Amino acid sequence: MYTVADLKKGLKIILDGDPYLVVAFDFVKPGKGQALYRTKMRNMINGSLLDRTYRSGESFEPASLEERSMEYLYKEGEHYTFMDQQTYEQVVMEEETLGDAKNYLLENLKVEVMLFGEKAIGISLPNFVNLRVTETEQWAKGDTSGNDSKPATVETGYVLRVPPFIEAGELIVIDTRTGEYSTRVKG
C-alpha cells in the first residue's frame, strides 16, 4: 500500500476499481493546520481527469500495470484482437479504448499492449507505420492551382492529407504520434 507520503507525479494507484495516473501533485499546509495532499489524476482507461484531496493517514492501492509485446490479429465489429506471440494468449479491445490507434492497425503489426490485471487498457504503437494508399485522386500534371496536398485513404480506412504526387497503390510512412504523412516508401 502507498501512503500520502508516497504521492507524486507519475504514481499509479487504484481508485474505485480503475487505474489512475497522478498527473499533478502539491502538498498544502496552512499554518498550524492539517496537511492536505492535492492531486489531479487521469483515469488510465477512459482518460477522464479527477481532482482529489487527501489527508495524512489515508492509503492507496498501487495499480500494477504490465506492458506486453503483442501482434494485432483481426477485427470483428468493434472488437480488436491481439495475441502474445510467446504464450499465444489473446486479448480483445474495444474500438473506443483504442481511440486513434485503430487508424494504424494492420494485421501482424507489433504493438505494446498495456494490461491492468487481465484487462487490456491501451496500446503503444511504433512511431512510424507503413500503410498502402488505396484511394486518392490522380494528380493532373501541370496543375498550378497551388494545392500542396490532397486527401488519401489508406488500407486501414484512415483518411489523411498527402502531397499531390502520391498515387493509389503506393506505400507511405505515417507518423502515429501526429497522424500525419511523413514520406513515401520508394520501390
Next chain:
Amino acid sequence: MKLDALWLRANVIKTVRDFFWERGFLEVETPLLIPANAPEEYINPIITTNSWQLQTSPEICMKRLLCGGHQKLFQISRCWRSDERGSRHLSEFTMLEWYRAGCDYHTLMGDCEELLQYVAAKCLPDSRSFVRNSTRITPFAPWERISVQEAFLRFGQTDVWECLRKGLYEEILTSVVEPALAGFSAPVILMDYPKELAALARTKPDDSELAERFELYVGGLELANGFSELNKPDEQRRRFEEANRTRNNIGQAVLPMPEPFLNTLAMMPESAGIAMGLDRLVMLTAGADTIDEIVAFTPEEL
C-alpha cells in the same frame, strides 16, 4: 537563473538582518538540536540520536530568553519539519523569528508593514513591490486587517466555527480564502483565530474563544504567523497535553514536554512573537512560483 536567485536570497537575508539591527534587536543563536519542541497537533519533528529533536521553530529557546529579561530578539535559523514537501514547503527551511517584551500582536503587525516596505525598497528599488502569480503587491499601499471569521463569511459565505466542527477548516482556507487573498494588491493580515488553532497564543481579553494570533498573506501566500504569547504555565501545559491527545488519536507519536520552558514561563513578561518563512519572502522578492527556485539545492537534487 539559480545564480541570480542565490544573490537575491543573500541580499534579502542581509537586508532583514540590517532591519533588525537598525531597530536595536539582539540577534541570537539558540541550539538547533533540542530535547523537546512545543508539542503541536500537526507538526512532526525529526527525531535524532538519544531521542533529541531538530527544532521545528526556535520559539521555545527564544521565549526562555524573554523570561531571562531580554526585550527585543531576533533569529534567522534552520528549522526542520518531517514529511513536508510541496511547491511552498521544504522539510528543512529557513525561519526568521522575532520577539518583543511589553507588546502584543498589534505591534508585530506594524513591524511586518515596516519590514516588507524595507525589503521591497532595498531589494527591489525599481518596482518597490512583490510579484506572486503575475499579481503585483505593494507593501506601501494600506494593508487590510480581516478577522478569520470575517474572511470565512466574506469569501466563503460560511462560518469558521462550523468549518472547524465539520473538519473543513483547512479545505475552505486553502481553496477559498487564500485564493481570494491572492487578489489583493497589498499584503493582508488575517487575525483573531479560534483558540484551538493557536496552541501558544493568548486569548483575547474580551472573547476567550479567540486567540490573539495573526497570519500575514502576500499575494495569497502565507508568509508569517504571529501572536501575543501565552505566559500561563498551567494553561500552556494543558494545551500541550491536548495536542498530544489529538496526536495519539490520529496515530502520531506523543511528544515529550519541554519542561524547562514550562518551568520558566511564569517569568515571561507580556510579549509577542512571530515566525516568518524566509524562503517564502525570497520567493516573493524573486517572483518565484516555487520554493525550489530560490534554494541552492532541493532534497531531490541531493
